[in-house]
Amino acid sequence: MSWRKQSGRSERGYHHGNLKEALLQAALDLIAEKGPGGFTFAEAARSAGVSPAAPYRHFRDRDELISSIAERGFLQFEKVLAAAWDEGRPDTFSAFERMGRAYLTFARDEPAFYSAMFESGLPLDGNPALLAASERAFAVIRATAERLAALAPPGAGRPPALMVALHIWSMSHGIASLFARGDAARRKLPMSPEDLLEAGVLIYLRGLGFATERPPAGTPGE
């Protein structure tokens, strides 16, 4: 019987060996479980089986840990979005829609990351790494908007890709924040967040001059 350390894994000497990673993982679990505010430095240390002072060897303070999580979250977000976009295969529109769904899926499946990224109230400035990670994720959205803008019928001038990207991001983020969080039900909806986003984007694209195959207005016809 190991009388030497019970909490986490097997026995461990005076040094943990991988504490930084263990703390990040513990924090992710705790945030996912009890919200971004419910997470405590001390409890993360406890899960990792170290004293409350140990984390300070790896993070200046609690905020720096959360920043690290947010940064990782943005990197993973970038990967997820880029994978969904998949260079616009098989075609720009279906890839675009896939990316929208990926946005909502990420918000739902990674509440800890999402909270750290968007709801922790961290100052973006003064943290270049975090800002850069955030911008890399947005760059994916922007690249897709670039493709869309290039395809837009030149009827009344091409829309600026950046603006399109910001609109899409805003609507996705709004839907994710308002309707796609919290396991059960935050607010009741007559349709899934995914369908809501798809319909909204379809209408928006029509407004940009794209012909959409199906009426986006919700008529049951097809």
Add this chain to the structure above:
Amino acid sequence: MSWRKQSGRSERGYHHGNLKEALLQAALDLIAEKGPGGFTFAEAARSAGVSPAAPYRHFRDRDELISSIAERGFLQFEKVLAAAWDEGRPDTFSAFERMGRAYLTFARDEPAFYSAMFESGLPLDGNPALLAASERAFAVIRATAERLAALAPPGAGRPPALMVALHIWSMSHGIASLFARGDAARRKLPMSPEDLLEAGVLIYLRGLGFATERPPAGTPGE
């Protein structure tokens, strides 16, 4: 004009006389100043000049105080949106745009309310009063969507008003959350949040079949 208690000093009998209001106001100030997480029950009590235990005579716990603030926030939000909408005067579209601006203005000018309403992570269920207040505010947006939907050209079937309301709300909320918070600069934008929202809504309305006077696509026309 204080004939009696002042926020900090001044004589005050054993009883405060208006502690509940004083606490709400103090909390509002503190949240505005230091974010929703930076607010503490103890400090609010201190500002009001009472002991740390006094607030518990008026609020079950910290969360209940924040809930109260969120509820008041929704009521005020409803007023602001309704005033901006002004029954659709002088015409539906300009009133609609005015309401969008009011949304962003509220997010910017009332960060404490906005935080409590949308970023505090309070459970909506289990708090009927809060939920009701939230729904009353949304009802304003929904009513405007109702008018819009009724005006939509019947080309491909009328869009469901509820869906339109949700889209508008989501885009407004997304822009407010991402770009219209924090005094200085959260993320840099090539245009103001207001203009971004206006352009987005214009494009969206075009997608619903409305003819928009000006090209919404960002051409520098006029």
Add this chain to the structure above:
DNA sequence: CAATTGATGTAAGAGCCATTCACATGAGTT
């Protein structure tokens, strides 16, 4: 006009947390 009482405040304290500092440990280096 007391006496009572219920609402509102206070004092003290338990238990939690973040953070710091002096000190301990031990892995890698010399």
Add this chain to the structure above:
DNA sequence: AACTCATGTGAATGGCTCTTACATCAATTG
């Protein structure tokens, strides 16, 4: 084998939430 530095510990400080027992006072009531 001695050294050293990153990493972890213990103990302490100060703050926070919330509870419990008690204090004060305004209003009611006999």
